[in-house]
Amino acid sequence: MSKSTSWSWRKSPAIWPLVGLVLLGLINLVYSKNFFSITQRDGHYVGTIIDILKNGSPGLILSLGMTLVIATGGIDLSVGSVMAIVGAAAATMMAHGTTSLPLVLAVSLGVGALCGLVNGVLISWLRIQPIVATLILMVAGRGIAPLITDGNQVLIKLDSYNYFGSGFILGLPVAPLVVIVLYLVVWLWLRRSATGLFIEAAGDNETASRFAGLATARIKCLVYIVCGLCAAVAGILATSSIGNSDPMNDGQYMELDAIFAVVVGGTALNGGRFNFLGTFLAALMLKTLTITMYFVGVRPEVAPVPKAVLIIVVCLMQSETTRRWLGRLGRRAQA
Amino acid sequence: MNTLLRNRLPQLTTAVIFLLLFAAASLRYDYFFSTRNVSSLFISNGSLGVIAVGMTLVIFAGGIDLSVGAVAGFANIFVATMVQAHGWHPIPAIFVGVAIGVAFGASMGTMIHYFKQPAFLVTLAGMFFARGCAFWISESSVTVKHPFFLYLTDIKAELGGTIVHPLPAIIFFIVIGAGYLIAQFTRFGRNLLAIGGNEQSALLMGLPVGATKITAYAICGGTAALGGLVNTFITGSGNCTYGTGLELDAIATVVIGGTLLTGGRGHMFGTLLGVLIVGTIQLIIAFDGTLNAAWTRIITGMLLLVFILLQRLLLRATQKRVA
Numbered sequence: 001m002s003k004s005t006s007w008s009w010r011k012s013p014a015i016w017p018l019v020g021l022v023l024l025g026l027i028n029l030v031y032s033k034n035f036f037s038i039t040q041r042d043g044h045y046v047g048t049i050i051d052i053l054k055n056g057s058p059g060l061i062l063s064l065g066m067t068l069v070i071a072t073g074g075i076d077l078s079v080g081s082v083m084a085i086v087g088a089a090a091a092t093m094m095a096h097g098t099t100s101l102p103l104v105l106a107v108s109l110g111v112g113a114l115c116g117l118v119n120g121v122l123i124s125w126l127r128i129q130p131i132v133a134t135l136i137l138m139v140a141g142r143g144i145a146p147l148i149t150d151g152n153q154v155l156i157k158l159d160s161y162n163y164f165g166s167g168f169i170l171g172l173p174v175a176p177l178v179v180i181v182l183y184l185v186v187w188l189w190l191r192r193s194a195t196g197l198f199i200e201a202a203g204d205n206e207t208a209s210r211f212a213g214l215a216t217a218r219i220k221c222l223v224y225i226v227c228g229l230c231a232a233v234a235g236i237l238a239t240s241s242i243g244n245s246d247p248m249n250d251g252q253y254m255e256l257d258a259i260f261a262v263v264v265g266g267t268a269l270n271g272g273r274f275n276f277l278g279t280f281l282a283a284l285m286l287k288t289l290t291i292t293m294y295f296v297g298v299r300p301e302v303a304p305v306p307k308a309v310l311i312i313v314v315c316l317m318q319s320e321t322t323r324r325w326l327g328r329l330g331r332r333a334q335a
Numbered sequence: 336m337n338t339l340l341r342n343r344l345p346q347l348t349t350a351v352i353f354l355l356l357f358a359a360a361s362l363r364y365d366y367f368f369s370t371r372n373v374s375s376l377f378i379s380n381g382s383l384g385v386i387a388v389g390m391t392l393v394i395f396a397g398g399i400d401l402s403v404g405a406v407a408g409f410a411n412i413f414v415a416t417m418v419q420a421h422g423w424h425p426i427p428a429i430f431v432g433v434a435i436g437v438a439f440g441a442s443m444g445t446m447i448h449y450f451k452q453p454a455f456l457v458t459l460a461g462m463f464f465a466r467g468c469a470f471w472i473s474e475s476s477v478t479v480k481h482p483f484f485l486y487l488t489d490i491k492a493e494l495g496g497t498i499v500h501p502l503p504a505i506i507f508f509i510v511i512g513a514g515y516l517i518a519q520f521t522r523f524g525r526n527l528l529a530i531g532g533n534e535q536s537a538l539l540m541g542l543p544v545g546a547t548k549i550t551a552y553a554i555c556g557g558t559a560a561l562g563g564l565v566n567t568f569i570t571g572s573g574n575c576t577y578g579t580g581l582e583l584d585a586i587a588t589v590v591i592g593g594t595l596l597t598g599g600r601g602h603m604f605g606t607l608l609g610v611l612i613v614g615t616i617q618l619i620i621a622f623d624g625t626l627n628a629a630w631t632r633i634i635t636g637m638l639l640l641v642f643i644l645l646q647r648l649l650l651r652a653t654q655k656r657v658a
Contacts, residue, residue, distance in 0.1 A: 075455065128643055131399060131455040132586070132596060139583035140636030143629040151629065256463050259456070269453055301474060305467035308460040312446065315457075319450040 013266020013275050017282035020264075024288045032295050044168045048291065054241070056287030057165075057175035058083065058234035062254055063261035063283040064183060064276070065230030068190075068223040070262050072203040073271025074123060074130035076224065079231040079258055081141025082115045083251030086235035088145040091154035091245035094161065101160045109232050115141075116228020120221030138255070145247035156243045165241025175237050182233065186226075187276050196274075199223060203271025253304055260311045261286055263318075344649065345593025349608040356615050364622045370495040372618060374504065380614040381503025382407065382565040384607070386581065387588040388514040389440075389558030391606045392551045394589050395518065397531035397598025398454045400555045402443065402461035404581030406436050407563030408574070409469040414564055415477040415573020418484060425484045433560045439465065440556020444549035462582070469575035478572040488568050503565045507610075510558060515603040527551055531598025580632060587639035588613050595646060612638070 028035035028048075038047035062079050069076045090108045098104055115137060122133035156162060167174040190196030201209040202216045210216050234254075239245045263269055264285070265278030286307070293303055316322055361368035377384075386403050393400045410432040417428040439461065446457045479485075492501045518524040526547045529537045538544050562581075567573055590596050591612055592605025616634055620626045 077455075077459070122640070126644060126647065128640075128647075129596065132639075132643065135401070135583055135586070136636040136640055139580045140633045142580060143632030143636070146629045147627055147633070151627070253463060256459055259459070263456075269456065299470070301470035302467050304463035305471065308464035308467065312457065312460050315452050316446065316450050319452060321450050 014278040014281055016266070017264055017278060017285045020285040021281060021288060024285065024292055028288075028292055028295070040171065043171055044173075045171050050173060052284070052287050052291055053176040054173045055291075056284060057179045057241075058238040058251075059254060059257050059261070059287060060176075060179045060280065060283045061182060061230050061234040061237065062258040063265075063279045064186060065223075065227030066258040067262050067265070067267050067274045067276060067279045068186075068199060069130075069227045070203075070259070070267050070269060071199050071271055071274035072220050072223050073206070074220065074223070075134065075259070075269075076119060076227045077131065077134040077255050078115065078119060078137035078141060079227065079234070080251035080254040081138050081145065082112055082228055082231035083235035083238060083254065084145040084245075084247050084249075085115065085141050085148065086112050086232040087239035087245040087250045088148040088154070088247045090161070090236065091156050091239060092148050094156055094158045095154050099158060101158070104158070104161060105236070108236055109229055112228040112230075112232020112235070113225050114228070115231070116225040117221070119228065120224035123224065124217040124220040142248065145250070149245065149247050151247070153247070154245045156239060156245065161236075162240045162243050165237050165239070166243070175241065178233070178237065182230075183276060183280060195219075195222075200273055203273075205272075256304070256307070256311070257283070257286055260307065260314075263311070264314055343602075345646070346602055346605045346608065348645070349591060349593055349605055349612065353608055353612050353615065356612065356619075360615065360619050360622070364619075367618070367622060369497075371497045371499070374494055374497075374499050374501070376611055376614040376618065377504035377507060378499060378501065379503070379569065380610050380617075381507040381569070382562040383581065383584055383588065383613065384507040384562075384610040385510045385565055386559050386562035386585045387606050387610055388510050388603070389555030390585040391514065391589045391592070391594055391601065391603060392518065392524075392527060393555045394586070394594055394596060395524075395527040395531050395598060395601055396548055396551050397534065398447065398548065398551065399458065399586070400440070400443070400552065400559075401455060401458040401582045402439075402465055403555065403559035403562070403585050404578035405462040405465035405469065406439060406556055406559035407566065407578035407581060408576060409465045409472075410436055410560035410563035411567050411577045412469050412472050412477065412573040412575040415479050415567055416472050418479050418481050419477050419573075420473075425479075425481055425487070429564055432564060433557050436560025437553045437557040440559070441549055441553035443556070444552030447552065448545045448548050466575075466579075473573070473575060476572050476574045479567065485571075488571050500569075502568050506561070506565055506568075510561065511603065511607055514606075518603045523547060523550065528599055528601070531595075531600070533599070583632075583639070584613060584635055587635050587642075590639055590646070591642045593646075595650075596643060 035048045038045050038050060066076060066079065086108045089111050090104050093104055093107060119134050119137060122128045123130050163174060164178065165175055169177060190199070198214055198219050201214060202219045206216050235251065238250055261283035262279050265280070265282035266275045267273065267279065290303055293306060294300065298306070386407060390400060390403060413435070414425070414428045414432040417423040417431070418425050443457050443461050446452050447454045487502060488500065490500060490502050491498050518527070526537070526542050529540070529542055530544055530547060534544060563578060566577055588609035589606055592602070592607070592609035594601025594605055613635060616638070617631055620628065620631055
């Protein structure tokens with residue numbers, strides 16, 4: 001590999017999650033024999049990789065919305081709760097006899113967009129810090145979701161709804177296909193129009209963007225609505241994959257996973273740029289890591305511990321202080 | 336309006352709201368205004384109050400700590416397990432539990448200050464870390480049967496004819512008293528407010544910004560752990576899920592008490608009022624009976640929102656007057 005190409009791949013932020021994915025793949029190659037095997041059963045492809053793609057779909061979608069929010073220098077802690085609210089709303093509708101799928105989907109997406117709009121208004125027009133504004137919905141949402149279902153878990157029996165989470169097209173699960181389509185749609189929308197540039201500008205320097213004539217408040221509000229919509233899709237995928245809505249536990253701990261995927265994927269937390277490929281790979285890596293931990297025997301409840309350690313390590317690695325230390329060490333080693 | 340009154344306006348507003356709320360509830364529900372109820376405001380909210388004291392200090396300095404609920408849950412199950420399953424005496428167990436909280440807070444503060452990471456990110460990761468560790472220790476509830484511990488939980492007092500267990504309230508009063516003294520009468524307390532007002536200026540003034548911030552997070556970790564222990568005293572058992580969502584309650588308590596969320600302005604007395612308001616709302620929901628428990632979280636969230644908006648208005652009004 002020539003010097004110039006090695007410089008350019010090192011510059012792409014998507015390289016680090018890719019390296020992580022490859023490493024995890026190697027570990028699994030050694031420790032679990034059937035990790036890479038994909039077999040065909042009843043006309044569907046099954047295997048661990050398919051499972052990762054399928055179970056990772058809600059996380060991938062959440063990360064997509066979170067990427068945009070973080071690109072404007074904001075944060076959305078409420079995505080997990082919004083998932084639960086949307087799941088609860090959809091499940092309750094169907095439990096009360098609604099059989100029209102478009103209606104259920106429209107209401108679900110509407111609820112998600114509404115949650116995003118609330119966040120957006122609080123942040124862009126009432127100028128509350130994003131952390132606190134979305135923390136309100138994060139915690140209040142865990143009150144709203146059980147209120148919708150009367151505190152119960154609700155079974156979902158509408159097959160056309162459950163198709164999203166557990167159905168197959170040409171032997172492939174539907175959920176990852178939805179994810180890929182959404183990523184492509186959002187990517188095309190933002191890169192083929194000026195919206196993406198506006199988002200980056202608003203995140204890079206809000207005051208300057210406003211003086212340049214950008215409606216920064218409207219742009220910020222827009223990304224929170226998109227994030228709410230993404231959370232709604234994630235909620236639909238999560239509840240339809242198991243045919244059940246659990247208002248207290250759906251989407252729990254998912255907000256950290258989404259933030260993690262965005263940060264590891266090379267979107268800076270203080271805003272100004274975004275990278276969808278990085279986010280996608282990082283979210284995939286995180287899911288692979290989780291599955292690998294389960295294989296190794298880590299209990300699901302304990303899984304946040306290594307994840308929290310990892311995100312802190314990654315953030316510390318990216319920090320100026322660490323770079324300076326490493327730089328000094330490197331210079332000493334050269335001397 | 337003179338300066339003193341203007342500076343205390345948020346606290347005065349909160350005090351009036353609390354009195355109105357309590358009076359309205361007393362008129363609406365029979366037996367609401369009773370010794371048992373008033374004392375339970377302090378007793379059953381003891382852990383929230385203790386946690387809110389540490390949170391107040393962190394918010395004074397313009398920071399935020401999302402990990403307090405999880406740290407409380409960790410200390411809660413840690414001490415119960417150490418006493419019950421490993422035969423520790425409660426006193427060293429309590430000390431170790433609080434020390435872990437302090438160390439945890441200090442390390443988060445270090446990452447926030449020296450590595451310049453956003454406070455919410457570090458403490459959010461800390462929240463998941465502490466919660467995961469709590470699950471690691473024990474997933475089931477642990478009842479503590481050590482005689483000294485039972486003695487502590489069984490301290491009784493008679494108040495106007497009703498028997499109460501005042502230990503949580505006593506701890507709360509001690510901690511908030513200490514917090515008041517620290518915030519009002521020490522150099523550390525003034526440094527916190529100076530940093531919250533403008534960190535750059537504080538640094539240029541030669542204040543020990545790093546040490547002050549890290550100490551604030553350390554104290555907050557310590558009070559979070561202590562708050563979790565107060566709950567162990569109330570329930571007599573440890574539970575790894577304790578404190579879920581408590582971080583919002585603590586932040587809400589502080590903000591309702593008139594402390595500016597962006598830091599630099601506030602008063603420990605306001606936090607006491609905040610605890611009383613949140614406690615009164617919970618009492619009303621319990622008294623009403625028709626309201627779902629889920630409403631507690633929703634109303635706390637709404638209240639937090641209302642107070643943040645009030646602060647904005649108030650701040651804008653005072654700034655206009657200055658200009």
